[in-house]
Amino acid sequence: MVSKALEEINRGTAEVIDSKRIEKLVSKYYDDGSTYTVKAGFDPTGADLHLGHTVLLQKLRAFQNHGGRVQLLIGDFTATIGDPTGKSETRKVLDRETIMANAKTYQEQVFNILDESKTEVVFNSTWLNELGATGMVALTTTFSVARMLERDDFEKRYKGGESISISEFIYPLLQGYDSVALKSDIEIGGTDQKFNLLMGRHLQRAYNVGKEQAVLMMPILEGLDGVQKMSKSLNNYIGITEVPKDIYAKTLSISDVLMWRYYELLSEKSLEEIAQMKEDVAKGTLHPKKVKENLALELVTRFYNEELATLAKEEFDNVFKSNKLPTDMKEIEVEEGIWICKALVDAGMEPSTSQARRDIKQNAVSIDQHKISDEKLNLTSGEYILQVGKRKFAKVKVK
RNA sequence: GGUGAGUUAUUCAAGUGGUUAAAGAGAUCGGAUUGUAAAUCCGCCGGCUAUGCCUUCGAAGGUUCAAAUCCUUCACUCAUCACCA
Numbered sequence: 001m002v003s004k005a006l007e008e009i010n011r012g013t014a015e016v017i018d019s020k021r022i023e024k025l026v027s028k029y030y031d032d033g034s035t036y037t038v039k040a041g042f043d044p045t046g047a048d049l050h051l052g053h054t055v056l057l058q059k060l061r062a063f064q065n066h067g068g069r070v071q072l073l074i075g076d077f078t079a080t081i082g083d084p085t086g087k088s089e090t091r092k093v094l095d096r097e098t099i100m101a102n103a104k105t106y107q108e109q110v111f112n113i114l115d116e117s118k119t120e121v122v123f124n125s126t127w128l129n130e131l132g133a134t135g136m137v138a139l140t141t142t143f144s145v146a147r148m149l150e151r152d153d154f155e156k157r158y159k160g161g162e163s164i165s166i167s168e169f170i171y172p173l174l175q176g177y178d179s180v181a182l183k184s185d186i187e188i189g190g191t192d193q194k195f196n197l198l199m200g201r202h203l204q205r206a207y208n209v210g211k212e213q214a215v216l217m218m219p220i221l222e223g224l225d226g227v228q229k230m231s232k233s234l235n236n237y238i239g240i241t242e243v244p245k246d247i248y249a250k251t252l253s254i255s256d257v258l259m260w261r262y263y264e265l266l267s268e269k270s271l272e273e274i275a276q277m278k279e280d281v282a283k284g285t286l287h288p289k290k291v292k293e294n295l296a297l298e299l300v301t302r303f304y305n306e307e308l309a310t311l312a313k314e315e316f317d318n319v320f321k322s323n324k325l326p327t328d329m330k331e332i333e334v335e336e337g338i339w340i341c342k343a344l345v346d347a348g349m350e351p352s353t354s355q356a357r358r359d360i361k362q363n364a365v366s367i368d369q370h371k372i373s374d375e376k377l378n379l380t381s382g383e384y385i386l387q388v389g390k391r392k393f394a395k396v397k398v399k
Numbered sequence: 400g401g402u403g404a405g406u407u408a409u410u411c412a413a414g415u416g417g418u419u420a421a422a423g424a425g426a427u428c429g430g431a432u433u434g435u436a437a438a439u440c441c442g443c444c445g446g447c448u449a450u451g452c453c454u455u456c457g458a459a460g461g462u463u464c465a466a467a468u469c470c471u472u473c474a475c476u477c478a479u480c481a482c483c484a
Contacts, residue, residue, distance in 0.1 A: 225426090226437090235427090255437045289434045320435045339448060355428085358443055364429045376448075389429060 002027045005066040009059075009216075012265050014191045017198070018214040025185055025214075029067025038063045039184035039200075039213070041073040041124075041175065044102040049109045050237035051299075052221040052230035055265050057113040059188055059218055070119045071182050072110065074103045077125035078174055109240055112303060127181040128174060139173050142206040143199075148172075151195040172196045176203040179213055188216045192229075221265055224250060226258040244300045244312035249391075251296035252316070256288045259295060267298055323369075325385060329393040336398055340365075340377040347386060347394035364389050 005026050010016065025036040040056055049057075060070045076099050107121060131139070148169050149155055176199030179187055183204075189197050197215045204212050220229045223236025230237045238250045254262065263274050280286035293313065300309035318324040332347050341356035344365070350356040359365050360375040366387045381398045 249435080252434095253436070256434095257437075259436085287434075289436075292434090292436075316435085341448075352446065353448075354446060355444090357449085359429065362429050362442065378448095390435065 002030050005030070008062050009066065011062075011271065012055075012059075012218065013216055014219040015194070015217045016215070017201075017217075018212070021212075021214040022186060022216070026066050033067075035067050035069050036185040037071050037182065038068040039071040039073055039179060039182055039187040040189065041075050041178065041187075042106060043075045044079055044099045044106060048232070048239045048241055049106065050230055050232065050239045051262075051266060052223075052237065054113060054240060055218050055221050056188060056190070057110060058266070059216070061113050061115065063186070063188075064115045064118045068118070068186070070114060071184060072107075072114070072119055072121045073178055073182070074106065074121065074123050075175075076100070076103060076123045077128040078171065112240065122182065124174070124178050124181075128177070131177075136170075139177055139203075140170070142203060143173060145169075172199045173203070176200045180204055180207045180209055183209055183211070184213045185211065186214045186216060188218065190220050191217045192220060193217070219265065222258060222261065224254055226255050238299075240303050244304050244308045245315050247300050247303065248296045248309070248312040248316055251299055252289075252292055254292070256292070259288070259292050263295060267295060268302075269298075320390070326393055329385075329395055331395040331397065333397045333399060334379070336381045337378050338398065340367075340372070340379060341375065343379060343396055344386060344388065347396060349386065349388045349392045349394055359388055 002023075006023060009022065009026070010019075016022065028034055029036070038060060040060055042053070060068070060072075064070060076096075079099050103123070111119075149158055151172070154168070172195060175196045179200030180203050184200065187197050187200050194215075194217060197217065201212045201215065222228065223230035223234055224238070225234075225236045228234050228236060238247055240247075242250075251262075260274070260278060263269065263277075264271075267274070277286060277291055281288050281291060297306075297309045297313060300312050315326060319326050330347060332343075334343055334346060338346075339353075340360070341350070341353040344350040344356040344359075345353055350359065356365070357375045360372060363371055363373070365372055367384050369385070369387070379396070379398045384396050384398070386394050386396055
């Protein structure tokens with residue numbers, strides 16, 4: 001039992017520090033039912049969760065299945081400071097209201113995956129606000145600049161002559177202090193968080209918490225492009241609140257290589273099953289597209305249900321495989337004699353009439369399934385189905 | 400506080416008075432091919448009912464027939480020296 005639990009917990013991990021401790025905690029749970037705490041931090045800077053987040057959430061869920069009590073930490077304090085790397089203006093300092101609103105949406109989405117009864121949502125402003133300047137200074141005395149510079153990106157930037165703001169030094173300290181305040185047994189996070197996660201161990205020792213948290217790191221999930229990490233700002237993500245057909249379509253659009261990665265990190269399928277599929281594909285007995293479809297179905301089912309997943313698949317096959325039209329599409333009404341380019345803009349299918357002209361020139365626009373080439377066309381009254389490219393459709397009623 | 404460098408379209412980045420709506424690359428989008436995948440090739444890539452017109456090169460002024468390019472002021476970014484704690 002215990003070994004099975006550990007297998008589930010270790011699955012897909014990038015690195016585990018102090019795995020003995022995790023073993024002990026889990027087996028103690030199976031001995032006498034005593035639970036332990038698992039901390040994971042989230043920045044409430046954006047409102048919607050995507051699959052990248054669910055990698056961590058599923059891992060938390062695995063812990064919950066085996067005696068873990070999750071401390072879902074909302075970094076509301078750290079968010080008010082803003083992003084320290086200050087790379088661009090994309091991340092602004094958020095006001096309290098936005099943060100709380102984001103935190104709320106987070107919670108609603110998180111319990112799609114996590115067991116609410118075994119989860120405690122905590123905000124780090126609770127104790128960080130209390131810290132004050134004195135506490136702050138005390139915190140900074142526990143660590144040295146030289147050690148701080150060990151952090152990879154700091155070192156690189158320092159050597160490269162790039163600036164590092166002092167607040168960036170404070171960030172890891174505050175995050176580590178969260179572990180002191182929460183007395184966490186285990187903390188999980190992405191591999192990019194390694195330094196910060198270890199800081200938790202360091203500070204727990206410095207503050208004599210009486211234990212040092214084990215650290216479990218998950219790989220960073222690549223986005224749809226297969227290269228960069230999944231993130232909203234790169235627009236390469238699949239959001240868990242997206243409609244079924246979008247989740248389905250986006251999943252199918254990933255590359256075959258990336259598909260296995262998603263299987264490993266996101267699927268419920270056992271590692272043996274996945275290995276088997278991989279082998280079958282290599283042998284040619286199983287078509288990779290089929291495998292990908294199953295993954296897409298599994299994901300939609302997770303966030304909705306099986307019925308909607310099947311529907312999404314049917315819809316998708318209709319539109320793309322058999323070139324049929326989608327069942328529901330945007331409808332607009334326009335005046336008689338409207339210029340085709342204008343109609344496309346009005347329907348929200350094109351950003352400008354210039355773009356519409358270009359697309360017509362490139363043979364991308366069709367009316368009722370027939371490509372058009374006349375960019376000066378005016379629509380006479382009737383009902384038409386406009387299409388741009390492969391996936392943009394709209395029904396237009398001309399009065 | 401001193402000094403120096405910089406701010407160009409979605410991003411990176413050329414361009415230092417006139418064929419510049421602005422090279423090149425990436426991203427996006429579209430076409431071909433395919434499994435709606437990847438890879439590859441090609442095209443487009445500010446706006447406007449459009450062989451023309453309008454708006455853009457951090458902001459505002461100015462010089463000029465002509466400015467992204469020259470001048471002035473301002474804002475911001477980065478580096479560097481110094482000073483204070």
